[in-house]
Amino acid sequence: xxxxxxxxxxxxxxxxxxxxxxxxxxxxxxxxxxxxxxxxxxxxxxxxxxxxxxxxxxxxxxxxxxxxxxxxxxxxxxxxxxxxxxxxxxxxxxxxxxxxxxxxxxxxxxxxxxxxxxxxxxxxxxxxxxxxxxxxxxxxxxxxxxxxxxxxxxxxxxxxxxxxxxxxxxxxxxxxxxxxxxxxxxxxxxxxxxxxxxxxxxxxxxxxxxxxxxxxxxxxxxxxxxxxxxxxxxxxxxxxxxxxxxxxxxxxxxxxxxxxxxxxxxxxxxxxxxxxxxxxxxxxxxxxxxxxxxxxxxxxxxxxxxxxxxxxxxxxxxxxxxxxxxxxxxxxxxxxxxxxxxxxxxxxxxxxxxxxxxxxxxxxxxxxxxxxxxxxxxxxxxxxxxxxxxxxxxxxxxxxxxxxxxxxxxxxxxxxxxxxxxxxxxxxxxxxxxxxxxxxxxxxxxxxxxxxxxxxxxxxxxxxxxxxxxxxxxxxxxxxxxxxxxxxxxxxxxxxxxxxxxxxxxx
Ligand SMILES: Cc1cc2nc3c(=O)[nH]c(=O)nc-3n(C[C@H](O)[C@H](O)[C@H](O)COP(=O)(O)OP(=O)(O)OC[C@H]3O[C@@H](n4cnc5c(N)ncnc54)[C@H](O)[C@@H]3O)c2cc1C
Numbered sequence: 001x002x003x004x005x006x007x008x009x010x011x012x013x014x015x016x017x018x019x020x021x022x023x024x025x026x027x028x029x030x031x032x033x034x035x036x037x038x039x040x041x042x043x044x045x046x047x048x049x050x051x052x053x054x055x056x057x058x059x060x061x062x063x064x065x066x067x068x069x070x071x072x073x074x075x076x077x078x079x080x081x082x083x084x085x086x087x088x089x090x091x092x093x094x095x096x097x098x099x100x101x102x103x104x105x106x107x108x109x110x111x112x113x114x115x116x117x118x119x120x121x122x123x124x125x126x127x128x129x130x131x132x133x134x135x136x137x138x139x140x141x142x143x144x145x146x147x148x149x150x151x152x153x154x155x156x157x158x159x160x161x162x163x164x165x166x167x168x169x170x171x172x173x174x175x176x177x178x179x180x181x182x183x184x185x186x187x188x189x190x191x192x193x194x195x196x197x198x199x200x201x202x203x204x205x206x207x208x209x210x211x212x213x214x215x216x217x218x219x220x221x222x223x224x225x226x227x228x229x230x231x232x233x234x235x236x237x238x239x240x241x242x243x244x245x246x247x248x249x250x251x252x253x254x255x256x257x258x259x260x261x262x263x264x265x266x267x268x269x270x271x272x273x274x275x276x277x278x279x280x281x282x283x284x285x286x287x288x289x290x291x292x293x294x295x296x297x298x299x300x301x302x303x304x305x306x307x308x309x310x311x312x313x314x315x316x317x318x319x320x321x322x323x324x325x326x327x328x329x330x331x332x333x334x335x336x337x338x339x340x341x342x343x344x345x346x347x348x349x350x351x352x353x354x355x356x357x358x359x360x361x362x363x364x365x366x367x368x369x370x371x372x373x374x375x376x377x378x379x380x381x382x383x384x385x386x387x388x389x390x391x392x393x394x395x396x397x398x399x400x401x402x403x404x405x406x407x408x409x410x411x412x413x414x415x416x417x418x419x420x421x422x423x424x425x426x427x428x429x430x431x432x433x434x435x436x437x438x439x440x441x442x443x444x445x446x447x448x449x450x451x452x453x454x455x456x457x458x459x460x461x462x463x464x465x466x467x468x469x470x471x472x473x474x475x476x477x478x479x480x481x482x483x484x485x486x487x488x489x490x491x492x493x494x495x496x497x498x499x500x501x502x503x504x505x506x507x
Contacts, residue, residue: 026065026108029086033068033110036078041116043067052111055096055103056158057444059360059414064091064105071116073193073229079112080227081197089473090195092223094135094166097158099361100442102170102222102478109473112227114165120144121230127205128235129188134165134228138172141233150235153180156438157346165228171220173438175271175302175345178396182438184219186234192218192226195469200226217464222440223475225468239304242270243314246341247321248295248328252276255297256372258324259395262301263368265320267313271302272396273345276375279352279390279403283344286351291344292328299326299395300345302338348392349403356388356405360417363445364428365437368398377427378402385420387413399437400428426451441479449479450486458486 022030033042043049044066053061065088070076083090089109096103105111118135125148130141138159142151155174156162162172168190173182180186189203203215218225249255255274262272275283275291275298284291291298301321303313318329332338344351352359366374375391382389393401402424406417425435425448435441435448449458461480465472481489 022065025086026088029082029088029110030066032082032086033066033079036082037068037070037075041069041071041075043069049105049111052093052096052105052113055093055098055101055442057099057101057104057442059408060101060104060443062105062107064109064111065107067111067113069113069116073117073191073199076112076117076193076227076229077197077199079110080193080195083110083473084195084197084471087471087473089476090227091475092165092169092227094163094169095137095158095161097162098166098170098442099363099439100170100436100444102440102442102475103166104443106477114163114227114229117165117229118163123148123235125150125235128237129205129232130235131230131232132164134168134231135163138162138164138167141235145235146238148235149238151238152186152233153177153236154183154186157349164231164233168219168228168231169221169223170438170440173394173397173399175273175342175394177438178272178394179268179270179304180236184216187215187219187231188234189230189232190215190218190228191230192228194226195471195474199229203232205232220440222442222479224465224479225474227474239270239306241307241310242302242304242335242338243310244271244300244302244332244338244341245314245317245321246291246330246332247299247301247326248292249297249299249325250295250327251325252297252375253372254325255299256375256395257369258299258321258326259371260368261324262317262320263396265316267317267320269301269317269396270304271300272394273300274298274371274391274393274395275300275345275348276391278388279348279392280344282351282355282390283348283392286354287343287347289340289344295327300341345392348390352390352403352405356407358406358408358414358417360404360406360421361439362400362402362404362421362424363437363439364425364433364435365397365399366428366431366433368395370431370433371395371398371400374400374424374427374431378424381420381423385416387416387420389420394437397437398433400424422448443478446479446481446485447489447492449481450489455483455486458483 068079093103093113114135117133119133122131156172167183191201303310388405404417406413435445
């Protein structure tokens with residue numbers, strides 16, 4: 001630590017402590033962290049910790065006690081050991097792009113950010129594997145693998161920023177996941193540190209591992225079980241050719257059914273995405289890609305493989321889409337045109353940001369045959385809540401992303417948006433689906449978990465958490481609702497109109 005840094009460090013810490021803002025345990029923890037982390041890797045001033053007060057779900061904010069930015073696995077071990085010894089909760093954080101509040105801090109806890117653990121440790125083109133530190137950006141993996149004609153298939157729309165550690169914790173998906181699988185299907189090994197500082201490793205370099213599938217338990221565990229410090233992923237060959245069909249429909253129900261028809265025909269597109277009319281209009285104004293503005297819905301259906309495979313598949317896909325009622329079909333003729341067709345879908349979130357001060361992105365999953373039913377229910381809810389909603393989503397997975405448009409400066413609008421979102425998620429469960437497709441539960445969907453799972457199932461989740469984190473200090477109060485919370489949520493249903501997350505700090 002430089003002398004100047006040391007000076008500011010001590011000065012602030014003393015002031016902070018003098019103001020009585022930290023209790024004894026917190027003060028002792030900060031002192032102890034100073035001994036194991038370089039000065040630049042521990043933040044505690046308000047202006048330094050402010051960027052960490054929320055993730056992509058910016059409606060809820062909370063300043064943490066401090067932010068630790070370890071650079072090595074050994075430092076992660078030290079930080080966790082100290083937090084356990086001082087009974088201080090820890091919220092792991094990757095890039096903070098999560099949309100369910102999973103990385104939102106706790107006032108009395110620290111944020112453990114992996115931003116400085118961002119090295120690609122190894123790319124092995126022969127075994128088609130990459131070994132990565134947790135802070136490596138998703139897109140950086142494919143960029144590093146590109147010289148070997150390989151890439152990492154799971155492609156969240158946030159891939160330019162989100163980290164592989166965050167992807168593992170959320171079991172993230174993307175356009176390519178219909179054909180190539182989610183994170184869980186593309187990660188073969190995870191190394192992580194438990195709250196007590198012990199290192200655990202799950203998965204093997206082989207196809208199967210003996211024992212219980214704890215790799216599957218780790219993936220999607222939302223930072224509640226261990227801090228991921230190394231991830232080994234599978235790389236896949238870049239397909240030589242990819243072409244995409246843009247199909248217009250004059251009716252939402254026909255478009256929803258077309259998705260089910262494509263899959264039922266035995267086709268597995270490399271991407272099958274849908275946009276409704278409000279979404280198409282918003283993105284067209286933004287990217288000017290030539291989308292059909294008269295269409296009630298647009299489907300983007302991609303094929304990849306060799307030129308012969310793609311030609312045959314595009315023919316079959318077009319035929320199914322026509323039979324399902326497509327009014328117009330365009331097929332990309334060049335890579336440039338393919339990128340233009342996708343540009344609207346890829347820019348849907350910023351396009352929503354252009355037409356509304358705020359938007360709230362939901363993430364439920366339903367059986368594909370019910371897509372049209374849910375979209376029609378959402379239309380009805382729009383009228384009831386007095387808010388607009390645009391839909392742009394991974395249709396092939398039945399993973400819906402309704403974007404509820406609202407103005408966050410008006411608390412009543414936000415209140416309505418929250419209730420609207422909750423009702424959509426409950427409708428997903430009623431249709432045989434789930435409250436999350438890829439964004440995780442975090443704090444956002446913790447109430448609707450009460451609708452999805454009964455008390456015994458929730459107890460089983462707590463049992464797994466306790467096996468990894470008996471002190472309940474790793475990202476507590478996220479993802480699994482307590483009995484008490486579910487009772488409160490039940491009462492809220494009786495007294496309509498209450499805030500679904502009345503207990504959370506907000507903007
Ligand atoms: C514009 C936009 C588009 C998006 N599109 C998609 C999409 O298409 N598909 C998709 O799946 N998601 C999408 N997301 C959501 C988000 O990008 C993903 O959930 C992503 O995986 C989060 O990664 P992160 O590094 O930002 O994690 P964070 O937001 O920092 O953390 C997410 C969760 O992971 C935990 N965590 C992070 N790192 C670790 C670690 N090393 N060990 C243990 N736990 C950890 C945190 O505690 C938290 O619970 C989108 C988000 C935005 C803003």
